[in-house]
Amino acid sequence: MVTVLGAGSWGTALAIVLADNGHDVRLWGQRQEQIDEINEKHTNEKYLPNIHLPEAIVGYTDLAQALEGIETVILAVPTKAIREVLQRVRPCLKQPITIVSVSKGIEPDTNKRISEIIEEEMGEHLQDVVVLSGPSHAEEVSLRHPTTVTVSSKNMEAAERIQDLFMNHQYFRVYTNPDLIGVEIGGALKNIIALAAGITDGLGYGDNAKAALMTRGLAEMARLGSRLGANPLTFAGLTGIGDLIVTCTSIHSRNWRAGNLLGKGYALDDVLANMGMVVEGVRTTKAAYQLAKKMNVDMPITNALYDVLFNGKDVKSAVDSLMARGKTSELEDLANISL
Numbered sequence: 661m662v663t664v665l666g667a668g669s670w671g672t673a674l675a676i677v678l679a680d681n682g683h684d685v686r687l688w689g690q691r692q693e694q695i696d697e698i699n700e701k702h703t704n705e706k707y708l709p710n711i712h713l714p715e716a717i718v719g720y721t722d723l724a725q726a727l728e729g730i731e732t733v734i735l736a737v738p739t740k741a742i743r744e745v746l747q748r749v750r751p752c753l754k755q756p757i758t759i760v761s762v763s764k765g766i767e768p769d770t771n772k773r774i775s776e777i778i779e780e781e782m783g784e785h786l787q788d789v790v791v792l793s794g795p796s797h798a799e800e801v802s803l804r805h806p807t808t809v810t811v812s813s814k815n816m817e818a819a820e821r822i823q824d825l826f827m828n829h830q831y832f833r834v835y836t837n838p839d840l841i842g843v844e845i846g847g848a849l850k851n852i853i854a855l856a857a858g859i860t861d862g863l864g865y866g867d868n869a870k871a872a873l874m875t876r877g878l879a880e881m882a883r884l885g886s887r888l889g890a891n892p893l894t895f896a897g898l899t900g901i902g903d904l905i906v907t908c909t910s911i912h913s914r915n916w917r918a919g920n921l922l923g924k925g926y927a928l929d930d931v932l933a934n935m936g937m938v939v940e941g942v943r944t945t946k947a948a949y950q951l952a953k954k955m956n957v958d959m960p961i962t963n964a965l966y967d968v969l970f971n972g973k974d975v976k977s978a979v980d981s982l983m984a985r986g987k988t989s990e991l992e993d994l995a996n997i998s999l
């Protein structure tokens with residue numbers, strides 16, 4: 661028995677994987693009508709239209725009931741809601757739990773990764789934190805299309821347990837990587853670059869601009885990540901370039917779609933209000949901007965996007981200012997990264 665907290669797109673898609681793997685799944689959500697729909701119709705139309713959910717998935721709105729006797733909890737709410745949800749989880753627990761973090765973000769102001777927030781909020785109620793990340797749109801996972809992800813933890817035995825829990829040899833392949841910082845930072849920062857790629861697409865620029873953003877975006881992701889203690893090679897893997905490719909090139913990506921609308925001239929507030937799902941890259945841009953400043957790391961794409969999102973800079977001038985920067989060397993950054 662496994663509990664998934666968060667009945668949005670990703671929590672529901674991962675519940676399907678777990679049910680396909682033979683587990684009974686408790687899927688917790690905060691809206692009674694949605695949970696009734698999951699239990700009565702076996703659908704979650706708002707988040708995964710036209711998908712039939714296995715009957716092994718049972719919806720709950722009562723958090724204490726959803727957590728009773730559970731050892732492993734999948735945490736699938738947006739980064740912004742994580743502290744609030746964990747503060748509600750704590751008093752429900754009689755036993756320490758392993759939390760699998762599947763969200764992608766960095767908290768503004770504290771600049772913490774999600775596993776750090778979980779450790780801080782859970783204290784002695786926590787057995788282990790495992791992070792699951794990689795190129796994996798919920799829409800495709802729920803159709804059982806071949807997908808690969810990576811799990812990481814400070815305790816790799818716990819990561820291997822979670823690898824076994826999710827591994828499905830038909831369509832969901834799970835790798836391990838001991839570089840927890842790199843796995844979390846890659847998954848969070850790729851959303852910034854996807855917003856930027858959406859903007860250049862929305863402006864009508866072509867594949868050259870997008871390839872440039874993805875490649876130079878990866879360079880600045882690795883630059884900040886390695887300063888935070890990540891292994892730069894992780895950025896060449898599923899949670900780095902892999903997730904960057906899927907998020908910058910897929911119509912499923914909420915970050916790319918939000919950027920695309922910004923590029924077409926819509927205002928940020930209107931874009932977010934109409935999306936109906938979380939666009940993590942906006943808050944993560946703020947956090948990465950703060951981190952880059954604090955650590956004196958050069959992140960030109962992140963800085964340009966920060967100006968668009970938070971200082972009202974128009975998207976065309978943001979791209980112009982990126983192109984107008986002084987000369988630099990492509991390999992300079994990599995040469996300065998110690999492996």
Ligand SMILES: NC(=O)C1=CN([C@@H]2O[C@H](COP(=O)(O)OP(=O)(O)OC[C@H]3O[C@@H](n4cnc5c(N)ncnc54)[C@H](OP(=O)(O)O)[C@@H]3O)[C@@H](O)[C@H]2O)C=CC1
Pocket residue numbers: 666667668669670671689690691707736737738739741744745762763764765796797798799936937938940
């Ligand atoms: N969708 C995807 O393909 C993937 C998403 N992710 C990551 O997973 C995380 C969740 O994303 P995703 O499922 O897509 O988001 P969605 O926007 O699809 O769903 C968010 C879910 O969280 C719930 N929620 C929001 N705030 C709260 C709260 N305060 N208390 C309880 N529940 C809350 C929402 O409930 P309600 O409906 O009631 O508002 C909804 O069920 C994000 O960090 C995202 O980056 C990672 C990989 C793939």
Ligand SMILES: O=C(CO)COP(=O)(O)O
Pocket residue numbers: 764794795796797851854903906907912913914915916938939940
């Ligand atoms: O992380 C994701 C795919 O790996 C989902 O990206 P979006 O949040 O942009 O849809």
